[in-house]
Amino acid sequence: MRTQVGIVGAGPAGLLLSHLLHLHGISSVILENRCRHYVEERIRAGVLEQGTVDLLNDTGLGERMRREGLVHHGIELSFSRRRHRIDLSELTGGKAITVYGQHEVVKDLIAARLAAGGEILFEVADVAVHDLETDRPRITFSQDGKPQELVCDFIAGCDGFHGVCRPSIPEGVLTTYERVYPFGWLGILAHVAPSSEELIYAHHERGFALHSMRSHEITRLYVQCDPHDDIKNWPDERIWQELHLRLENDTNWKLAEGPVMQKGITPMRSFVVEPMQYGRLFLAGDAAHIVPPTGAKGMNLAVADVRLLSRALDAFYVRGNRELLAAYSATCLRRIWKAQRFSWWMTSMLHRFDHHSPFEQRVQLAELDYVTGSRAAATSLAENYVGLPFED
Template sequence: MRTQVVIIGAGPSGLLLSQLLHLKGIDTLVLERQSRNYVLSRIRAGVLEQGMVDLLKTAQVGERLEREALIHGGIELAFNGQRRQIDMKSLTGGSVVTVYGQTEVTRDLMDARDAMNGHLIYEAEDVVPHDFDGGRPRVTYRKDGVEREVFCDYIAGCDGYHGISRRSVPQETLKTFERVYPFGWLGLLSDTPPVNDELIYSNHERGFALCTMRSLTRSRYYIQCATDEKPEDWSDDRFWDELRKRLPGDVAEALVTGPSIEKSIAPLRSFVAEPMRFGRLFLAGDAAHIVPPTGAKGLNLAASDIFFLSRALTAFYETGSEELIDCYSEQCLRRIWKAQRFSWWMTSILHRFPDSSPYDLRLQQAELDYVTTSTAAATALAENYVGLPYE
């Protein structure tokens, strides 16, 4: 079998790349080791930058998003028992963020690929990219017990942090940078109305908390927890009680609780792999980088990678030029490291670190006070949160 681009991974980045290339007349094959239902069962982020929203519209998958998404012009930072708003819309000249779950983005992209008869193979086992450092790359996989082989022009590794794409790269050609944080996030999803019409990020002596939502009737809440804790150790009642303690009094009183739909713990990590291109193999999304969820950048960074990659591949097939392919890694990494900086900064001012001294805690409070009272500081936060331009 032959195609132009093999995409490893059917998460939102792989599906988005396939959709964008299809619209430009470029053939793709998407290989996913999990089932379709498994992919849709993943509970992930739900805050989209304007750049990603625009890209989804370009991919012709923005109709349901426009109809159902929640538009937020700001966020709130809570500390010392008070709440202060960052008015992102006014600070950035009109930019906003869109609340729309990653699962819904994935579903929309799957439906679009189905409608256009896209080539997707789920439950593809033992997927391995080969010969991407030469002129005839190929990908092997096994389906229904049969070994198969696909020749292609390029391979896009969109298969996440634990995927085969990055692990297939010669390790001596790869540089990695990592920071592992000494805590995680315990998240609870419930069919309850959100406690606030904007996200609330809370710094509290008991640890960080976040109030967010998926819709007007479905909420997502998080609390900072130890890395060795387990979701089953947290009953719903225990979670709600702890969340209330970390919120300002008026928010705690307004909180509507209910049975959890899903409960999980996510570790916090910062990770970057450089470069993101190895001959005819590209890394994109979590295969190349991870950020703490504090700044809501993970999914959005994956989308910006796909913007640069789809543009580069389209230019190659339309003109034969490899100029944008040659600068793909550099363009992505410039934006990635800025998002890494922002995510690290948000994490550092909002969480309780085990080794924090009284001096460190005072600095946190001063930073929060400064960023919520200085127009310049608030603007810097707002610009990064709504998303830096693709450049």
């Protein structure tokens, strides 16, 4: 098999990259070890920055998102039993965020690629990348028990944190930066209409909580917990009790309950590797960086990565320009580290740390009071939350 760009991974990064390359007239093949149903139903976060929404609309992917997505012009911060609204649109010149599940974006991308005749090979096994320092890198894999080989000009490693591409880079090339947080998020999907029109980020002495949503009928909720806890220790009754305690305030607002459709515990970490490229291999998305979900940056960073990579590849094929490819990692990392800073800041401001002294706990509250009381501080939060401008 032969193509211009071999893409490992059919998550949002790999699928969107293939779509953008197609618009530039560049051929690609996507290899994915899971089945299509698993990829399309894998539930992940769903807060899209303004730039992500604009890119999906501009490239013909936004029809269902515009119809079903929930546009939010603000978020709420809750602490000391009071709620404070951050008006995102007013503070950023009209920008907003859109709540639209990552799996819904994936469904739209798969449909678009297949409609355009794109090649997505699901359920492949034994994927390995070779000859990364040559001008003809290869991807070997097996499908239906038969060995296969894909020869290409470039390889895009969009295969996530546990993928094969990053470990294929020789030892000593990459520098890893990582922080593991001493807590996780217990998340549930509940079949009940959201109790708030906007997201609520709650700081509480018992730990962080988040009220989010997936649709007009489905609510997404989280509580801070021990990352090593057993989900069996969290029956539905206990989860709802904690959510009521952490989210409710001195107004008459009440959290509505409904049947729990799904629940699980997700550990939290910050992770970055530098550089994001080696020879003809380019990493994108979770293969190169992980952010705690507090800042809602994960998929948006992946979108920014592949937007830049598609433009760099277009410059190479159309004009023979290698400068954007050479600068890919450095350009991406400027945005990534800003997103890491924002996500770390939101996480440290809103979560309970067991090692925090009473002094540090009071500083947290003072930080929240400052952010919600200062236009300058609120603007900084809003600018980061709706998404910083793309870099080229």
